[in-house]
Amino acid sequence: MNNAQPLTQIEGTIALAGAGKMGGAMLAGWLARGLDASKVVVIEPYPSGEISALVAKGARLNPEPRDIGDVATLVVALKPQMFREAGPELRPLVKPSTLVVSIMAGMTIASIAGVCGGRVVRAMPNTPASIGRGITVAVADAGVSAAQRAVADALLRAIGSVEWTGDETLLDAVTAVSGSGPAYVFLLAEELARAGVEAGLPAALAAKLARETVAGAGELLHRSELDAATLRENVSSPGGTTVAALEVLTGEGGMRSLLTRAVAAATRRSRELAK
Incomplete structure (x- = not known):
């Protein structure tokens, strides 16, 4: 997918669960490349000063779940251990048609879907994402539509290059080579x-x-x-x-x-x- 969808064309609310180093890099990349900040909800109990500054551009930080409304895309940037605890709290945000983009190491599409549901794209970026020079490998489950894959691709390309594979089993080796x-x-x-x-x-x-x-x-x-x-x-x-x-x-x-x-x-x- 060489021609990424412009972030300005993405529709619906994007919820970012976890705004640590990688989640923060993604948020910064999205806003720098034109994503409307008002479309973004950030769920992060301990936001850094950098995240607070980004949120001040118009995103919503930690609103009450009932105030979030329909979520078109949920990006999960939590540690796997945290996801097992916090995942059930995210589930009310996810409808069967919601796109869920995970950048968690080791968490399979099946396990992500089992915790919070949705149509899952599993991705593995790396830390050069913080300067827009990351490399991400992504795989989509069978329920992800072409339009949703384009959205995931655009969100991931905001932090660097993206390669897609149809074989989820490769993600463990990808994590070992480029993630680490x-x-x-x-x-x-x-x-x-x-x-x-x-x-x-x-x-x-x-x-x-x-x-x-x-x-x-x-x-x-x-x-x-x-x-x-x-x-x-x-x-x-x-x-x-x-x-x-x-x-x-x-x-x-x-x-x-x-x-x-x-x-x-x-x-x-x-x-x-x-x-």
Whole structure:
């Protein structure tokens, strides 16, 4: 779906349940891209100053359930554990035809529908959503109409790119790769800086070099038409310093093995959260 529906064309009330880091990023993205704030209801018992400022643009914060009216779309941005407790309170907002967009890790379409009903789109974004550079993978249940899928797509594209799949079982691995993936990149920057200090660099300089190198390489990967392997090879002169380092990183017990194990562990945990 390359041509996203403009947010200005979305009809009906949108209720956002949970306005933490990811829910807040979504709200900010919606309003920045033209969604009428008066269409938005935010359900968040502990709103941050940033959320309060966004709500001040015209959204409603924590109205009485009887005052919300009909909800066309419910976006659930709660932690899975919180959803199991708060979900039944959301159910009165959801009619059989209501679109429910979940960004909760591990919670299956069946479990979401069982708690609050509706026509469910399950999605997994990641934290670069806070700067509009997230990547989200989404899957819709069979009852979601083409129009509702377009609404979900537009709401998710407000925080970055969106990929759709028809196979919900892929969402656990998606969570492990892109959902948790930013933490792996931040760890790389952290450990690269630490290794620089071990090699003799001042801590501030090592931190600056690691941060800018990871950020710059990421931007190069984003802009380049070349794949990651080719970009890596372009840095690796035969017999040079980069090859010496890569022999360590790609050797036994190195990055390939570690990332395979890490992604497998995160995938298992995502499946466990659904139980």
